[in-house]
Amino acid sequence: MNVKSITVQELARKILANEDVFLLDIRKEEDYNDWSIQGRNVGSMNIPFKQLENETEYIKKQLPENQTIYVVCAKGISSQKGVEILEEAGVKDITYLEGGMTAWSEHLEPMKIGDLSDGGELYQFIRIGKGCLSYMLMANGEAAVIDPVRMTATYKNFAEENDSTIKYVLDTHLHADHISGGKTLAEQTEAEYYFPPKDDEGLTFNYSKLEDGTTITVGSSVQISAFYSPGHTIGSTSLTVDNKYLMTGDILFIDSIGRPDLAGKADNWVDDLHQTLYGLYEDLSKDLIVLPAHFGEMKEINDDGTIQDNLENIYKKNDHLQVEDEEKFRHLVMDNLPPQPNSHEEIRKTNMGKNNPEEDERREMEAGPNRCAV
Numbered sequence: 555m556n557v558k559s560i561t562v563q564e565l566a567r568k569i570l571a572n573e574d575v576f577l578l579d580i581r582k583e584e585d586y587n588d589w590s591i592q593g594r595n596v597g598s599m600n601i602p603f604k605q606l607e608n609e610t611e612y613i614k615k616q617l618p619e620n621q622t623i624y625v626v627c628a629k630g631i632s633s634q635k636g637v638e639i640l641e642e643a644g645v646k647d648i649t650y651l652e653g654g655m656t657a658w659s660e661h662l663e664p665m666k667i668g669d670l671s672d673g674g675e676l677y678q679f680i681r682i683g684k685g686c687l688s689y690m691l692m693a694n695g696e697a698a699v700i701d702p703v704r705m706t707a708t709y710k711n712f713a714e715e716n717d718s719t720i721k722y723v724l725d726t727h728l729h730a731d732h733i734s735g736g737k738t739l740a741e742q743t744e745a746e747y748y749f750p751p752k753d754d755e756g757l758t759f760n761y762s763k764l765e766d767g768t769t770i771t772v773g774s775s776v777q778i779s780a781f782y783s784p785g786h787t788i789g790s791t792s793l794t795v796d797n798k799y800l801m802t803g804d805i806l807f808i809d810s811i812g813r814p815d816l817a818g819k820a821d822n823w824v825d826d827l828h829q830t831l832y833g834l835y836e837d838l839s840k841d842l843i844v845l846p847a848h849f850g851e852m853k854e855i856n857d858d859g860t861i862q863d864n865l866e867n868i869y870k871k872n873d874h875l876q877v878e879d880e881e882k883f884r885h886l887v888m889d890n891l892p893p894q895p896n897s898h899e900e901i902r903k904t905n906m907g908k909n910n911p912e913e914d915e916r917r918e919m920e921a922g923p924n925r926c927a928v
Contacts (some may be wrong), residue, residue, distance in 0.1 A: 557637040558649040560624060562661040565651060566682050569593035569852075570663060570859035576618055579626045580606055580636050581655070589923040591626060591658060591683070592852045603632050610643045623648040630654035656917060658683040662708045664690075665860045667845065670796045672775040675716075678845065678860055679708065685848050685924030686732055687861060691795060693773025698722040699745075700793065700801055701847045702735040704916060709739055720745045722770055724778075726803030726847060727790040728753035730816035731895040731926050733916055734905045737761070752782075753789030758907030764791050783834055785827025786812035786926075788819070800842040800865060805830055807846045808854040808863055810927035811874040815891055816898055828883045831875060840866035850927045874928065887928050896922040 568575055569591075577598040579586050586600040601613050617623055623640075625648065627633035633650035640648055651658065661683060667676040674693030681687070681703055689700040690709060697718040699709050713720050720743040725736040727750060737759055740747035748764035749757070766782040776796050783792040786804040790812075793801040804812040811831060814823035842865045849861045856862065869875050877883045895901070897919040903909040904919070911919065 557634050557641070559630075559634075559652045560649050561652050562657045562683075563663070565591075565624065565658075566661055566663045566680075569596060569682065570665070570680070570855065572857070574621065575624065576621045577624050577626050578617070578636070580633060581626070581628055585628070589655070589921075591655075594852055594855070596852075603627070603636060606636055606639060610639055614640065614643050614645055617645065621647070625650040626658075627651075627654045629656050655683070656921075659917070659920060660705055662688075662703065662705055663859075664708075664712055665858075667799070667860055667862060668843075670776045670798075672773070674773060674776045674796070676795065676799065677712070678862070679703075680855075680859075680861070681732075684732060684920065685850060685926075687845070687847050687849060689801065689845060691772055691776060691778075692716055692718040693776040695719060696721045696773040698724065698770065698772045698778060699736075699739060700724045701726055701729075701803065702739050704733040704735040704738070704920075706735040706739040706742060709735070710743065713743075719743070722746050722748065722772065722778075724748040724764055724770075724793070726750070726764075726793065726801065727787040728755065728902060729804075729905055730898040730902050731848075731924060732920050733901055737907070750782075750787075750789035750791045752784070753787050755902075756906055756908065766791075781834075783830045785814055785823055785830045787816075788823065788826070790830075794842065795845075798843060799845050800838065801845045801847070802835075803847045804926050806835065806844060806868070806872075807848060807850055807927055808844070808861060808868060809872055810850050811872070811887075812926060813891055813928045814887065816894065816902075816926075820888060820891070824884050824887050825880070827887065828880050832878060832883075835865070836869070838865060840864065840869070844868055848924055848926045850924065890928055892925050892928070895925045896920070 575596045580603045625633040625636045630653045662679045676691045679688045697720045723740040749761040768780040770778040814820045
C-alpha cells in the first residue's frame with residue numbers, strides 16, 4: 555500500500571505560517587515528553603506504536619475528523635505502518651512525516667530578516683526542530699554566515715541561488731548543544747573562518763580571531779563589528795551588523811538568557827553574564843534589532859515567521875532582565891538551570907576538532923530539545 559507523506563520543509567512552512575496542524579506522535583511516551591514538534595497552532599497526541607496496533611478502533615475515535623492527521627515517529631519508518639493501520643480502520647485524511655524526528659531536527663528554513671546597505675540582504679535560518687538560529691548576510695555578490703549548523707549544504711545552495719560567494723564564516727562562541735558547521739563550511743567554500751580566541755580550549759585547526767574590535771566588511775558596504783560579551787562562555791562575542799542588528803549568540807534570547815554552566819564554570823561565568831546583560835548591553839542603542847542564536851519556545855516566533863525584536867522591547871518584557879541585584883540574579887540563574895543538553899561534552903570536543911564522529915553518531919549526539927536557555 556502506498557501511503558501519503560509530507561516533507562519536513564512542507565510541515566515547517568505550515569507551522570511557521572501559523573496553520574492548524576494535528577500530529578499523531580507514535581514514539582515512546584518518554585521520548586515524546588522529552589522532545590516533540592511544537593507550534594502556535596499545533597495540536598498533538600502521543601500514542602505509542604504498540605498501543606496503536608492493539609487499540610486501533612479506540613484511538614481512531616480520539617482523532618479529529620475534519621483535519622489532516624500527520625503521523626510522526628523517530629525516523630519515518632514505523633509511521634508509515636501507523637498510517638496503513640489507521641487507513642485500514644477507515645481513517646482517510648492521514649499522512650506521515652518523511653524522515654521523522656531525525657529529519658525534523660536537521661531542517662533549516664531561511665526567512666528574510668530585512669534589507670542592508672546598498673542592496674544587501676539578511677536572512678535567518680531557523681532550525682525549527684532544535685531551536686538553533688543562524689544567519690547569512692549578502693551584499694554585492696559576497697556573503698557571510700554566522701553560527702552555521704552542520705547541515706552546510708543548505709548555506710552553500712542558498713548562496714549559489716542568490717549569486718553570492720561565501721567569503722566569511724563566524725562562530726560567536728564554542729557551541730555545546732549542537733555541532734557547528736563553521737569550520738567545515740569555511741573549508742568547503744574557501745572562506746575565512748572567525749572564532750573567539752578566549753573560547754579556544756585546544757582547537758585543532760587554524761582560525762582568524764573574532765574579538766573585541768574585529769571588523770569585517772561584506773561586499774564593500776555592509777559592516778560586521780564584533781565586541782566581547784562573556785557569560786554563556788568565556789569567549790562569547792556579539793556582533794552588530796550594518797549598525798541596525800545585534801547578533802547576541804547565546805547571551806540574550808527573546809524571552810530568556812543564555813546559561814553559563816555548559817563548561818562546568820557557572821560560578822565564574824554567571825557574574826560575567828550579569829555584567830554583559832546589565833552593563834554592556836544596557837549601554838547599546840535600544841533601537842538595535844536583536845537576532846539570537848537560539849529560540850526557546852514557539853511563542854517567540856513572530857507572525858512573519860522570524861525570531862527578532864528590538865532591544866528596548868526585550869528589556870521591558872524579558873523577566874531575566876528585571877533583576878539588577880547581582881546576588882538575586884545569581885540565584886535566579888543558578889537555581890533554575892535546566893537539564894544539560896544531550897552529549898554536550900562530546901559536542902564541545904567535536905567542535906574543537908578533538909573528536910570526529912561518523913554522521914549517524916553526530917545525529918544521535920544532537921537528538922533532543924534545545925537547552926541553551928535559563
